[in-house]
Amino acid sequence: MNALLRTLVVLLSLLVAVPALAAPALADVDLVKQRVAKVGVLRGEFTQEKQVAGFKNPLRSQGSFVLAQDHGVIWTTLKPFPSEVVVTRDRILSRQRDGSSRVELDGRQQPAMRSVNAIMFALMSGDAQALSAQFTVKVEALPNNGWTMQLSPRSAMLAKVFTGLALSGDRYVREVQITEANQDVTRIHFAGMRETPAQLSADEGRKFE
Template identity: 65%
Template sequence: MNLFRPLRLLALTMLLAVANTALAADPDVEAITRDVARPAVLRGAFNQEKQVAGFRNPLRSQGTFVVARERGVIWSTLEPFPSELVITAERILSRQRDGSTRVELDAREQPAMRSVNAILFALMSGDVQALSSQFTVQARRDGNTWILALAPKSPMLAKAFTSLELRGDRYVRQVTIVEASNDRTLITFSGLRETPAVLSADEAARLE
């Protein structure tokens, strides 16, 4: 189970349609924007729990990720079943544990997906300005933790998502996604690190 299923990615591509929209002068939002780190490369681990409406037990998965600014995202699920999703400006590629690969989306066929990696940066790095283009953003503080509550502005996004919530400090530590179907996904990030600040040869090759 991956965080960013291809059908959801198609909806998410609308997030940055007006990415340069200026924000209102909200002191809390401005403070969060200053506080959040924007490294060239960010690595870490994730734990994901998805509660599907009508089912008692949540679906759980965990793994690691690499976010490389201007290159893409490697989202590697380790449990319960190994798989990998590689997202670049040109395509979304899934790789299964038997080594087989499949192109989920191609920019030549879906030009709008060129903004997908920027969307992921926005979600995982707390890029409030980018997120605010398609979401109403409410910011608040809980001690040293900032919280961003996002409500979709467009009817298209509202068909996919009811709300998103980001919590963090220097980094985004937790993302909660509530879908229109009432399915709820909680992703917790840990072990976040900015070093090494460049991709390894293997990581770079996977993002080609």
């Protein structure tokens, strides 16, 4: 199963039982909100490394993404094995690029799907306000409009899976680090971000249908 899909499935299973807490009104949240761009459609590339505890070499993958605020996220892995995950408001769809396999989670059967969607968007867009519903947020301002964000689970159930998440960026989120309770660490680096074209292509739009 695609590594991103595994993370989303874990979040989904947890959020079914963990209610969203009231997000605190933090100056830290406002700082990140002011610095991160509000973009309708954002495209870019990613490289991902997962360091599994006990193994010397990390698992690596790379590909591209499309983040459309009104539709969802298209996460396309190109290497080592082509695959695609599409996250919309009501579903998560994973498929091999050659169409040989397909996994779909339907929001009508999974009432926490919207929460998973929100977290996915929040991680990629640096939405500290949304993340603070499930995580304690600590922000540090950096020069040149930069920032870092440290996230600690606010519930015991989330803490059983994640010991912490870290984000860093400027106008965009540049890096996400996820540390699991078993000490596996996933680092995702985003590059080549672009805000044009500002509309989805016909092919991209069909993937959200």
